[in-house]
Amino acid sequence: MTCEPVLEARYLGRFFSDRATQSERWIIKGLSFALHEGEFVTLVGPSGSGKSTLLNLLAQIDRPSAGEIRLHGEVISAPSRPGQSAGANGRIGYIMQDDNLLPWRTLRANVEYPLQIQGRLDASFRKRVDELIAAVGLNGFENHYPHELSGGMRKRASIIRTLAYDPPVILMDEPFGALDAESRLHIQEDLVRLWELGRKTILFVTHDITEAIALGDRTLTLTKSPACIRGEHLIDISRPRSVDSLVTEPNYPGIFSRIRAEV
């Protein structure tokens, strides 16, 4: 782990103007944290606590009202600076709650699309796409359109679409919220396996504490609105972890109740 964080938020704030009361309503205020190289950090917060607002700021879709965001030490976002392009030129990936696949593109064409618009789709990346499709068990479905795939398959496709173009940081906003328990379990294990292969830096937002513990190296919790970081919990459960037998880990109940107490 190098000392310089990959992604860092410093005293980040975002308010929206409340038209009725003519006042500023802060959704996020004074929020600071850092993600280090290769870390899988999970973020838990009560619903409506500004988790999505935070991810939109980090992904450069939205601009902060206060504070700054640094990527590899470089300030990429601050109220005084002109806005960066969304995703900071392909350096920050963002996997949302919906799969957001392009319905007119086949699975393969969807996974290749980011590479195609970034002008990087060459033989080696095509091979990488093949490997990723196989790694999540989607081989044989390359030429299917999204509507011909199940929810879990679409979710896998949307994850490998971002992994394929290899952004140094990946943000995930409750990506498995809409899945049934069974596919959720499998896809969580797929994600951890893919992460262990490539060691991306991941910030994974969820409201499910068990999921946060199962996936993360660290879990951050958020306060109620306006949101800032409330607590930080090291998940000292050795990897590889089995997501479905997580509850039998001796450390699990303690971590769970400490996080539970904060959200």
Add this chain to the structure above:
Amino acid sequence: MSQSISHIVPEIAEPQLRRSVMPWLALARGGVAIGLLLMWEAFARWVPDLIAGPLPTLLRVMDLVRTGEIVSMVWATTLEAIGGLLIGAGLGVVLPFVVQMSPRLSAVIEPFAKTTVGIPKLALSPILIMWFGIGLTSKIVLVALMTFFLVFVATFVGIRSVGPNLIRTVAIFGAGKLEIAREVLWNSSQPFVWAALRAALPWAINAALVGEFLSAENGIGYYIHHSYNLADITGVYAGMVITAALVLLADAVLRLFQRRALAWRPDNADQTLH
């Protein structure tokens, strides 16, 4: 835990049952057709001066086929309808993309667009004939006017219906404004565009006919109007039957193109009623 992780690979959604070949449907439709023909025949016998019966109408159509007259009249009307549709629908598809590039321009134009939709375009036909003469051009302009607004509004709605998260996702991949318009807005609006094209098609043919009623040298509308002047009711009915057949045929062709263009959609999603 071992590295071998079993995957659940769910089956693909079951293909939609095709309901085209159903014997009862064909029977029911045949029954309705016969009922309508009988009603037509009954009315024709009741007021023979105003309504031509099915049989004389059919004979007249066959007559027109035999003499070859039908070819030139259908050709003229088709040319006007297609020419007008190409211009009207072409502008109707392209302009919303130009307009959406600037939200300000969008806001300025919106009330005017709505107002012009309300203008009865057919009422303009005498003026158009004064401007563009009694030939093809005036009808093509009339058809273009009729169809432009239908397609423009549908495309506009199609562009607006695109989910913001789809646009954001693509922007995060590094897509600029132009790429988003080309990839996301264009493709997302296609179902709307095709539905509008199919709705616009009968209007295109009817507008061509109205133009021909007013003044023309050829076309189905000219034939209907000419027959009417000669108190030849059978000719009027033959013209109407030919028009209906032309609309059906043109719609079938358009549906073929629609199926191709929207092959990525589920089978049951491209049904259009009009």
